[in-house]
Structure formats: structure tokens, C-alpha cells
Amino acid sequence: MNELDKSVVIxxxxxxxxxxxxxVIRLGARTFxxxxxxxxxxxxxxxxxxxNFLVANIxxxxxxKPLQEIxxxxxxxxxxxxxxxxxxxNSKDFSTVKSVLDEVEVKDGEVG
Structure with missing residues (x-):
């Protein structure tokens, strides 16, 4: 990756x-x-x-540091x-992530 121009957007x-x-690595950053x-x-x-992969390579x-240790x-x-x-x-048609609206009670357009 050293052949990349330093201004390349990662x-x-x-x-x-x-x-x-x-x-930031020179300033002490050690992980992603x-x-x-x-x-x-x-x-x-x-x-x-x-x-992710580009930063790991840098x-x-x-x-x-070996890639498998990053x-x-x-x-x-x-x-x-x-x-x-x-x-x-109030849709409940989704997989693993719950909607914030599942925990809110709404009556006549007002949150209760």
C-alpha cells in the first residue's frame, strides 16, 4: 500500500x-x-x-502487526x-431489531 498517494481517501x-x-498512528493509535x-x-x-480492510493494511x-492480530x-x-x-x-414486520415505537403507547395521535 506504500505506493498509494498520501491524499488517497481510505x-x-x-x-x-x-x-x-x-x-494518528504516529500519534499513538494502535487499533481500528x-x-x-x-x-x-x-x-x-x-x-x-x-x-475496514484498507485500515487494517495500513x-x-x-x-x-500481523493482520490476524488486528x-x-x-x-x-x-x-x-x-x-x-x-x-x-406501528409496523412489526421486521426481523431482529425492534422499533422504538414498540415501547411507546400512542392513543389518538398522542404519546402516552
């Missing part, structure tokens, strides 16, 4: 460049989660599905997307 969702990741906290890398719409190259980034709920319809109606 995380497209948050527009984090190779150079920015390299810099460290890099995520300092740059927002992996916090965009894809939730690190696209940049960590591997900069720190000499932990995956921590995932936050919801792990799967929720349709807006589920959130805006």
Missing part, C-alpha cells in the same frame, strides 16, 4: 485520507477503534464495511438497517 463515507490515518475515535473513519453510512504496514472495529446497534416505515408506523 474512508469514503467520512472522507478520511491515508495521510490522516498514518498521522483508536483510528475511528480520532478521525471518524468507519463511522459513515457503510459502518466500515468498505474501509496498521499492518505502519506497526508491523481486531475488527467495534460494531454498534443497529447492526442491520431499519426501514423508515418501521420507525414511522
Amino acid at each position: 474512508c469514503r463515507c467520512e472522507e478520511v485520507s491515508y495521510e490522516e490515518i498514518e498521522e 477503534d483508536d483510528i475511528k475515535r480520532l478521525t471518524r473513519c468507519g463511522m459513515g453510512a457503510c459502518q466500515a464495511k468498505i474501509c 496498521i499492518h504496514e505502519e506497526l508491523g 481486531p475488527l472495529p467495534r460494531m454498534r446497534m443497529p447492526i442491520s438497517p431499519i426501514k423508515l416505515e418501521t420507525l414511522s408506523t
Whole structure:
């Protein structure tokens, strides 16, 4: 990966460049989660599905850490997307993630 231009965007969702990741590693970041906290890398719409491997490779190259020893980034709920319809109606037609509306009682258009 060293042949990449330092301005190459690694995380497209948050527009984090190779150079920015390299810099936070120099400042002490050792894991994807460290890099995520300092740059927002992996916090965009894809939730690190696209940049995870690229960041792991940068960590591997900069720190000499074997790829299998680099932990995956921590995932936050919801792990799967929720349709807006589920959130805006009392729909119970979805899989594992519950709607916030399932815990709210609504009578005559008012939350009770």
C-alpha cells in the first residue's frame, strides 16, 4: 500500500485520507477503534464495511502487526438497517431489531 498517494481517501463515507490515518498512528493509535475515535473513519453510512480492510493494511504496514492480530472495529446497534416505515408506523414486520415505537403507547395521535 506504500505506493498509494498520501491524499488517497481510505474512508469514503467520512472522507478520511491515508495521510490522516498514518498521522494518528504516529500519534499513538494502535487499533481500528483508536483510528475511528480520532478521525471518524468507519463511522459513515457503510459502518466500515468498505474501509475496514484498507485500515487494517495500513496498521499492518505502519506497526508491523500481523493482520490476524488486528481486531475488527467495534460494531454498534443497529447492526442491520431499519426501514423508515418501521420507525414511522406501528409496523412489526421486521426481523431482529425492534422499533422504538414498540415501547411507546400512542392513543389518538398522542404519546402516552
